[in-house]
Amino acid sequence: MSLTARLERGAVGLGTLAVGAGPVVVIGGAGADARWINLRDHHGRVPAAESVAAVRADWSGPVLVEPFSAADLPEIAANAAGVVVGAAWMQDFQLVRAVARLGLPVVVQRAPSATLEEWLAIADYCVAEGNDSVVLCESGSRTHLGGVTLDLALMRAAREKSGRPVLADLGGDPALAAAAVAAGADGLLLSPGSTEQEALAAHEAVKIVGAVTRREDPDSLLTARDAIDRVDAALAVLLERRAELAGTIQRLKPVGGFAGRDMDRERRLVADMARRAPTLGEDRLALIMNAVIEAGLHLAEERMTTHRG
Numbered sequence: 001m002s003l004t005a006r007l008e009r010g011a012v013g014l015g016t017l018a019v020g021a022g023p024v025v026v027i028g029g030a031g032a033d034a035r036w037i038n039l040r041d042h043h044g045r046v047p048a049a050e051s052v053a054a055v056r057a058d059w060s061g062p063v064l065v066e067p068f069s070a071a072d073l074p075e076i077a078a079n080a081a082g083v084v085v086g087a088a089w090m091q092d093f094q095l096v097r098a099v100a101r102l103g104l105p106v107v108v109q110r111a112p113s114a115t116l117e118e119w120l121a122i123a124d125y126c127v128a129e130g131n132d133s134v135v136l137c138e139s140g141s142r143t144h145l146g147g148v149t150l151d152l153a154l155m156r157a158a159r160e161k162s163g164r165p166v167l168a169d170l171g172g173d174p175a176l177a178a179a180a181v182a183a184g185a186d187g188l189l190l191s192p193g194s195t196e197q198e199a200l201a202a203h204e205a206v207k208i209v210g211a212v213t214r215r216e217d218p219d220s221l222l223t224a225r226d227a228i229d230r231v232d233a234a235l236a237v238l239l240e241r242r243a244e245l246a247g248t249i250q251r252l253k254p255v256g257g258f259a260g261r262d263m264d265r266e267r268r269l270v271a272d273m274a275r276r277a278p279t280l281g282e283d284r285l286a287l288i289m290n291a292v293i294e295a296g297l298h299l300a301e302e303r304m305t306t307h308r309g
Ligand SMILES: C=C(O[C@@H]1C=C(C(=O)O)C=C[C@H]1O)C(=O)O
Pocket: 246, 249, 250, 253, 260, 261, 262, 263, 265, 266, 269, 292, 293, 296
């Protein structure tokens, strides 16, 4: 889908990036699709221009900025693709209004104790200022253990109720990336200082889990190829896992390998798969699965020979 077509479907554009249609985006530090800067991290001691210039030194893509105060807004208006209304000042209505008036897309983080209604009300404040480009970001609630729990059910409800794109704020730990993508996140927010490895882990979840759970409707060659590449990545993971399991079965069966081939079982598994892949249908699936099964049996026999040898 072209950026314009994506935006027509309720996505929010962050520079060249569409959030809400197409693949799940990763926002964070190095290796992410968009960078973000939290000016609150420095308690206003580092000028906005300096922080933006530091990121701009090696990044020309979209940058999101969370201001420390209203004084940062001119710099943000000039140099950012979007503004973050941080969880800590979600209730500062004056600042929210001033941010919305910049006309840039606004990411509204949920304050730790805010309800769904309170959270969505902030989006309404932005709309009242004439800014409808709002992305909601679930940033977690404080728990009795002193930690922060991401509420993926609330994130999902926010998406359904508002029709707006949603982000899951994973902080410094991409371990929940897969769960967030499965729960319908349109983007994953890593901390501004996240590493390339963390971005890689998040992108991997976007590819593998997104390929299975996220419906995409690409309408350009480039985006369709991007989408099919993600499906192939997921297929590769499953094919590798399948080959391992098929190998285990060959070792456990009384007669393994090609000599113990069980065509009845193969027909049954193809028929089962055809229920989930009705468009392909049984005959085409049989051809595909025959190749997959034979590859597994070859690998298993090769390994048995190596082990015996
Ligand atoms: C895995 C098995 O061995 C063979 C390989 C199969 C497969 O890869 O799915 C299926 C049937 C057998 O021909 C099995 O018997 O279950």
